[in-house]
Amino acid sequence: MRCYCVMHHGQPLELVEKDIPTPVGTEVLVRVTAAGLCHTDLHIWEGYYDLGGGKRLNLADRGIKPPLVLSHEICGEVVSAGAAAGDMKPGGRFVIHPWIGCGTCPTCLRGDENICLKGRALGVARPGGFADYVLVPHPRYLVDIEGLDGAEAAPLACAGVTTYSAIKKLGDGIRNEPVLIIGAGGLGLMAIEVLKALGGIGAIVVDIDPAKREAALAAGALAAIDGKAPDAAQQVIAATEGGAGLILDLVGAAPTVTLAMQGARRGGHIVICGLMGGDLTVSLATIPLRPLCIEGSYVGNLAELRELVDLVKRTGMKPIPVSRRPMDQVNQAIADLHHGRVIGRIVLAPEFAH
Structure with missing residues (x-):
C-alpha cells in the first residue's frame, strides 16, 4: 500500500510502499476514503510544540520519531478484522476516533483516552490516514457515518x-x-x-x-x-x-x-x-x-465523538467548507495550511484523483 510519510521533520512527505497490514485479535483494517489535514499535523511535521521563552516540546522526547504517517481525521470502509473483533462486516463506513490511550490506566478507564499519558493516537504515535489503509486496534473506535459524506465527516474526528x-x-x-x-x-x-x-x-x-x-x-x-x-x-x-x-x-x-x-x-x-x-x-x-x-481542552473522548456524530445526524448540522484533493497533493496541502491559505479543511484521499 502507499503511505505518505514524514521521513525528516520539516521536509516534504515521501511516498513509501508498504505491505498491507493483516489485522489480528481485535484489530480492524480500514481502507481510507478521506483523511483531513489539521494544524496538529503541522506541529508533528515540524517535530515540536512551541512552549514559549525559546523552549520547545520535542516529539522525539516523547518517543515520536520518523517515519510517521500523519492525519488523525479519518473516514474509511472496513476491509477485514481480527478473530476477536466481533461481527465487522466488510464495507461498513465509519469515522475513526483516533485519540487512543493505553486502555488500562485510571484516565482511560473513566473514558478519557484522549488525555492518557501513554497515548497511542492514530496519525501521531500510530500510522494515520495519509495511506491507502489504516489499522485500528479495536472496533469500539469506529463510529458509524451512515448517511453522511465521508469527506465532510472526517473533520469531526478532530475539528x-x-x-x-x-x-x-x-x-x-x-x-x-x-x-x-x-x-x-x-x-x-x-x-x-x-x-x-x-x-x-x-x-x-x-x-x-x-x-x-x-x-x-x-x-x-x-x-x-x-x-x-x-x-x-x-x-x-x-x-x-x-x-x-x-x-x-x-x-x-x-x-x-x-x-x-x-x-x-x-x-x-x-x-x-x-x-x-x-x-x-x-x-x-x-x-x-x-x-x-x-x-x-484537548480534543475529545470517544463518547463525545459518538454524541457529535449523533448530533450531526439528528440536526442536519451543516458541514464546514471542505477542499477535496488527491492524496498525492499532500505536500502542497501542507504548504497551503502552513501559509494560512485554507478556508475550512483540506481533506485528501486517493479516490479524489478521479
Missing part, C-alpha cells in the same frame, strides 16, 4: 470533537449569551456550526485574516473582529455589552490568550484549545479578583 468538547465545558450559558471564538480556521467554522446545532445564541469571531472573517460571517457569526486592530479588546467589550463571559480560544498563542483576558468580563470562562504556543505573564491577583476561569 469537530475538539470544539464540541470545549463548548460543552462552557455549559448551558451558550444559550444565554454569545461565545467569543478566537480563530476562524477549520475549528472556528466548526465551532459556529456546533453552537447552532446545540441551540446556542451564536458566536462573535476574532481573526487576523479578512478572508476567514468573511467566511465566519457567511457561516452565521454575529460579528467578526480584526484581531490585529489596536482596539480589538475594546471592540470585543462593546460587541458583548461589557465583556465576554464565554470565550473559546482556538489559536492558543500569547496574543490571543492576552486578548481573551482583556476582553473577558468579571466571572468570564476562557477555554483554550489551540496549540500555536508561546507563553503568558499573568498578574495572579486578577484571577480571583475578576474572577476568571481559564481552562484547557
Whole structure:
C-alpha cells in the first residue's frame, strides 16, 4: 500500500510502499476514503510544540520519531478484522476516533483516552490516514457515518470533537449569551456550526485574516473582529455589552490568550484549545479578583465523538467548507495550511484523483 510519510521533520512527505497490514485479535483494517489535514499535523511535521521563552516540546522526547504517517481525521470502509473483533462486516463506513490511550490506566478507564499519558493516537504515535489503509486496534473506535459524506465527516474526528468538547465545558450559558471564538480556521467554522446545532445564541469571531472573517460571517457569526486592530479588546467589550463571559480560544498563542483576558468580563470562562504556543505573564491577583476561569481542552473522548456524530445526524448540522484533493497533493496541502491559505479543511484521499 502507499503511505505518505514524514521521513525528516520539516521536509516534504515521501511516498513509501508498504505491505498491507493483516489485522489480528481485535484489530480492524480500514481502507481510507478521506483523511483531513489539521494544524496538529503541522506541529508533528515540524517535530515540536512551541512552549514559549525559546523552549520547545520535542516529539522525539516523547518517543515520536520518523517515519510517521500523519492525519488523525479519518473516514474509511472496513476491509477485514481480527478473530476477536466481533461481527465487522466488510464495507461498513465509519469515522475513526483516533485519540487512543493505553486502555488500562485510571484516565482511560473513566473514558478519557484522549488525555492518557501513554497515548497511542492514530496519525501521531500510530500510522494515520495519509495511506491507502489504516489499522485500528479495536472496533469500539469506529463510529458509524451512515448517511453522511465521508469527506465532510472526517473533520469531526478532530475539528469537530475538539470544539464540541470545549463548548460543552462552557455549559448551558451558550444559550444565554454569545461565545467569543478566537480563530476562524477549520475549528472556528466548526465551532459556529456546533453552537447552532446545540441551540446556542451564536458566536462573535476574532481573526487576523479578512478572508476567514468573511467566511465566519457567511457561516452565521454575529460579528467578526480584526484581531490585529489596536482596539480589538475594546471592540470585543462593546460587541458583548461589557465583556465576554464565554470565550473559546482556538489559536492558543500569547496574543490571543492576552486578548481573551482583556476582553473577558468579571466571572468570564476562557477555554483554550489551540496549540500555536508561546507563553503568558499573568498578574495572579486578577484571577480571583475578576474572577476568571481559564481552562484547557484537548480534543475529545470517544463518547463525545459518538454524541457529535449523533448530533450531526439528528440536526442536519451543516458541514464546514471542505477542499477535496488527491492524496498525492499532500505536500502542497501542507504548504497551503502552513501559509494560512485554507478556508475550512483540506481533506485528501486517493479516490479524489478521479
